[in-house]
Amino acid sequence: MLLSAALLCPAPGAWSQVNGAPTNGRSPAASPNLPSLGDGEDLTVAAERRLGDRIAQSIYRDPDYLDDPVIGDYLLQLWQPLLAAARRRGEVSPELSERLAWELMISRERSVNAFALPGGYMGVNLGLLAVTERPEELASVLAHEMSHVAQRHIARMMSNEQRMAPWMIASMILGALAAGANPDAAGAAIAGSSAVAAQQSLKFSRDMEREADRIGFGVMTGAGFDGHGFVEMFGKLQQASRLNDSGAYPYLRTHPLTSERIADMQARLPEATPALGPRADAAPQLQGLPSGMQHALVSARARVLAERDSTRWATWVERARSPDAKPADLYAGALSAQRLGQSARALELSERLRKLTTGDAARGVADALAMELLLSPGAPAQPALLAELRDAALGAQSRAMVMLGAQAAMATGQAERATSRLQAWTVEHPRDALAWQLLVRANQAQGHTLRAVRADAEAHAAHYDWDGALERLKAAQALPAAQRNADPIELAIVDSRRRDVEQRLRDAMRDDDKR
Numbered sequence: 001m002l003l004s005a006a007l008l009c010p011a012p013g014a015w016s017q018v019n020g021a022p023t024n025g026r027s028p029a030a031s032p033n034l035p036s037l038g039d040g041e042d043l044t045v046a047a048e049r050r051l052g053d054r055i056a057q058s059i060y061r062d063p064d065y066l067d068d069p070v071i072g073d074y075l076l077q078l079w080q081p082l083l084a085a086a087r088r089r090g091e092v093s094p095e096l097s098e099r100l101a102w103e104l105m106i107s108r109e110r111s112v113n114a115f116a117l118p119g120g121y122m123g124v125n126l127g128l129l130a131v132t133e134r135p136e137e138l139a140s141v142l143a144h145e146m147s148h149v150a151q152r153h154i155a156r157m158m159s160n161e162q163r164m165a166p167w168m169i170a171s172m173i174l175g176a177l178a179a180g181a182n183p184d185a186a187g188a189a190i191a192g193s194s195a196v197a198a199q200q201s202l203k204f205s206r207d208m209e210r211e212a213d214r215i216g217f218g219v220m221t222g223a224g225f226d227g228h229g230f231v232e233m234f235g236k237l238q239q240a241s242r243l244n245d246s247g248a249y250p251y252l253r254t255h256p257l258t259s260e261r262i263a264d265m266q267a268r269l270p271e272a273t274p275a276l277g278p279r280a281d282a283a284p285q286l287q288g289l290p291s292g293m294q295h296a297l298v299s300a301r302a303r304v305l306a307e308r309d310s311t312r313w314a315t316w317v318e319r320a321r322s323p324d325a326k327p328a329d330l331y332a333g334a335l336s337a338q339r340l341g342q343s344a345r346a347l348e349l350s351e352r353l354r355k356l357t358t359g360d361a362a363r364g365v366a367d368a369l370a371m372e373l374l375l376s377p378g379a380p381a382q383p384a385l386l387a388e389l390r391d392a393a394l395g396a397q398s399r400a401m402v403m404l405g406a407q408a409a410m411a412t413g414q415a416e417r418a419t420s421r422l423q424a425w426t427v428e429h430p431r432d433a434l435a436w437q438l439l440v441r442a443n444q445a446q447g448h449t450l451r452a453v454r455a456d457a458e459a460h461a462a463h464y465d466w467d468g469a470l471e472r473l474k475a476a477q478a479l480p481a482a483q484r485n486a487d488p489i490e491l492a493i494v495d496s497r498r499r500d501v502e503q504r505l506r507d508a509m510r511d512d513d514k515r
């Protein structure tokens with residue numbers, strides 16, 4: 001197995017340039033006689049979560065980390081029914097359900113990969129989204145990874161690493177992530193041969209893989225997805241492995257597709273169902289699950305966002321100009337045209353797309369694209385269309401719509417509407433860093449300096465950057481008296497948040513000392 005076959009399942013391949021250094025600045029080589037994780041017990045749920053938070057903190061800062069609300073909303077539409085099914089079936093206990101993050105993180109990486117991290121964080125590469133053709137295929141990979149977390153496979157593996165401090169494991173995982181994205185960086189990221197040896201042992205066993213297949217399949221079908229997606233995804237990966245040995249499919253390095261695994265999955269399919277489920281243009285099997293068209297549009301978005309070669313964008317624009325272009329072609333063409341600076345063409349393709357999309361969800365993805373294009377620098381002014389989309393978005397519930405609606409409100413001189421929608425949103429989603437960042441801008445536009453500075457602090461806290469949050473809360477307290485006293489309620493919140501954040505920093509320091 002390759003180095004990248006760490007405890008991350010199936011293989012890390014994301015987030016290059018992750019800062020793998022432990023936060024306390026010690027280097028693994030300089031720390032002999034490390035205190036142990038525990039006494040032969042599995043890592044506790046709380047300890048696993050703290051370890052995951054520490055890894056997440058570094059990932060949030062990585063340039064390959066992508067907070068894309070459109071893709072994020074789509075992944076949640078797959079993820080939430082899977083998680084609900086896992087809870088119903090007792091695969092995810094109430095304790096795990098409550099204490100782990102269950103958060104999906106998107107990476108810009110083009111390689112085909114998804115992996116579980118400690119603490120219930122899950123990485124999904126753009127490359128995986130780009131190659132899947134149906135929601136069921138993506139759901140099968142997510143269900144498999146979720147099952148590793150639910151079965152506490154990570155905690156079990158970690159308990160084999162008694163001699164390693166959690167911060168050291170965290171930096172090792174981050175090193176492996178960087179190495180997966182950039183093999184040349186492996187040596188620099190992973191210090192010392194003992195870490196490499198330890199990493200070899202932090203790998204899911206074959207039994208764990210089988211268990212994740214079995215439970216993942218149950219979770220996926222329990223959520224209402226067509227179980228054929230599981231077998232199809234295996235088939236797709238197997239075919240890809242024959243055609244492609246370029247390392248673009250790190251998933252295969254750690255998930256060898258033995259005929260045994262495929263046969264095992266096929267045996268689970270009910271005989272009565274047809275050999276293959278509906279294709280990309282079919283209706284969803286159940287209410288609420290994503291449609292094939294929605295998947296095709298989001299997958300097109302992932303392809304364009306993952307592509308750095310502008311000649312490919314030009315190809316996609318050309319394809320979209322054909323009169324029989326499909327919705328996914330129009331989506332890829334419109335977004336590619338925008339990236340090439342062809343704003344008018346981008347909008348023209350996006351309008352053709354909006355006329356073709358059917359179903360609320362796919363139409364929502366098309367409307368979000370239209371807003372994104374209208375809000376981008378140099379876009380032709382279409383005030384009537386922007387106002388119509390803005391009003392619909394501000395009344396919508398999806399994160400992408402709320403974020404785009406707020407930006408449209410600011411762009412059209414309605415910062416107050418943006419503020420009130422974003423404030424309501426952050427009450428329900430206090431860890432939404434993007435919403436806080438937009439609140440900074442909206443408050444600034446209205447001259448609410450204290451609120452803007454506090455929102456900036458919250459944006460940092462949302463990504464576990466406690467130092468950055470504290471710095472801003474102190475700055476808020478140091479504002480001129482006139483600005484502070486104009487808003488006594490906000491000032492009281494700032495004072496209380498500063499105490500919370502200081503407590504977080506003390507906890508983190510104590511964690512480091514213990515180890």
Ligand SMILES: [Zn+2]
Nearest residue numbers: 009010209212
């Ligand atoms: Zn696995």
